[in-house]
Amino acid sequence: TIVAVCATTMFSISNEAYTNGKERILYDYRTAILRYHGVNVSHLPSRHRIVLVNKTHTTHRSLRVIKNLVEVKHFIYSTYPKIQLDVIDWNKYTFTQEMHELYKTTILITPCGGISTIIPFLPKGAHAIVMDFYVSKEAYRESDRYRVGESASMDGGF
Incomplete structure (x- = not known):
């Protein structure tokens, strides 16, 4: 399997003309x-x-990580004890396995970044919760639009 990507921010507001009216094509491709x-x-x-x-x-x-992953897992499990909860590290899956796991998912909770680009492969009616990240001194780049101490959204276009 080969997946080709480019640096185009396809879903950003500045590129709306690029995707507007093409939802059906993108859905069929997915x-x-x-x-x-x-x-x-x-x-x-x-x-x-x-x-x-x-x-x-x-x-x-x-x-781009859930720093308190164990705490979040415990909270979700204790709040929704009858709902299946899986913690997945996609590094351990092939692309085909990812597609099968995603299609069995109704709620995806993920940090921002590359992993969240798989959201379109969720089944119809599923929901995704994508977290921002905190811009620390280490994460700050002068060319970025976010400043130290702010919450940065990489996936706002979705």
Whole structure:
């Protein structure tokens, strides 16, 4: 499998003309990818499943990670004890496995960054919670629009 990407911020407001009116094409392309990887797109999840994304093995560990992952997991589990809750580290999955796991997910909770680009592969009716990251001195770059101490959104376009 090869996935080609570019540096275009496809979903940003400044590129709205690029995507406006093309929702059907993008949806069909997404569906074709799921089918190619063996996902039965007509079989929607019948029960809730929450996936909490673990990105502790990322190069941006200080920025794009849920620092209190254990606490968040415990809170979700104690609040919704009858709902399946899985903590997933996508590094351990092939792309095909990711597609199958995502399509069984009704609520995805993820830090921002590259992982959140898989959101379009969730089943119809699913929800995603994408967290911002705190701009620390280490994360600050003068060319960025965010300043030290602010909450930065990488995925605002979604």
